[in-house]
Amino acid sequence: MDYYTLLKFAHIIGFILLGGGLLAVFMSEFQAYKTSDICTFAEAARYTAIFYDAFAAPGAILVGVSGFFLVLELGIGFFAEPWVVGMWGLFLFEFIEGNTVTRVQFRRTLRRSQDALKRGNPLTHDLRDEARGLFNKVTHFLDIPLFTVIVYCGTVRPDTWVHVLVAIGAGVLMAALFVVLVPRIARPWGATPD
Numbered sequence: 001m002d003y004y005t006l007l008k009f010a011h012i013i014g015f016i017l018l019g020g021g022l023l024a025v026f027m028s029e030f031q032a033y034k035t036s037d038i039c040t041f042a043e044a045a046r047y048t049a050i051f052y053d054a055f056a057a058p059g060a061i062l063v064g065v066s067g068f069f070l071v072l073e074l075g076i077g078f079f080a081e082p083w084v085v086g087m088w089g090l091f092l093f094e095f096i097e098g099n100t101v102t103r104v105q106f107r108r109t110l111r112r113s114q115d116a117l118k119r120g121n122p123l124t125h126d127l128r129d130e131a132r133g134l135f136n137k138v139t140h141f142l143d144i145p146l147f148t149v150i151v152y153c154g155t156v157r158p159d160t161w162v163h164v165l166v167a168i169g170a171g172v173l174m175a176a177l178f179v180v181l182v183p184r185i186a187r188p189w190g191a192t193p194d
């Protein structure tokens with residue numbers, strides 16, 4: 001296997017791990033919104049942390065490092081093509097946000113829900129809102145739309161900034177819809193925990 005093919009192979013394994021981890025997090029977060037049981041709520045927070053650490057984080061490192069060397073190997077430059085800038089720019093934003101704000105959020109959610117479980121507290125609206133506030137929702141629900149935009153950049157390779165910016169706009173809109181709709185789809189409007 002030559003060097004370029006090895007990089008490409010690593011890049012694909014990297015984004016399979018990252019994408020798989022983000023989709024798994026989406027499902028564990030969905031379960032947390034859906035449930036009225038404190039055990040399931042705490043378990044969902046535990047799985048969110050596991051999926052981030054076991055899949056998303058190593059996948060991100062692999063896709064980032066292999067992507068960097070792919071740019072060097074192909075000699076395309078980091079600023080020459082809008083699709084390349086779209087890939088590493090969004091990746092860098094997601095990587096920093098994912099390892100700072102999101103990580104603080106899911107660790108806090110894990111602590112709060114495990115604490116409530118230990119105390120035998122029921123799952124209340126307050127606990128739910130405290131463990132998963134608006135900021136938590138935004139950081140989580142940005143992941144998959146922005147990942148999709150990066151895949152679009154890597155496969156469709158838009159050659160104008162307009163295409164890249166429209167794709168990012170569509171990604172942000174999708175994230176906003178997730179923030180509004182997912183908690184409501186998971187738990188019908190106004191339904192209160194038992």
Ligand code: HEM
Nearest residue numbers: 008015063064067068070071087088091147150151154155
């Ligand atoms: C979430 C992060 C990323 C995802 C999901 C992703 C996804 C992809 C996809 C789907 C392709 C097309 C593969 C193919 O043609 O078979 C690709 C190619 C590429 N990616 Fe990424 N990528 C990511 C991050 C990066 C980063 C950070 C860089 C640069 C620093 C990068 C540089 C490249 C380059 C140069 C190619 C072209 C490879 C070629 O022509 O053979 N990628 N990426």
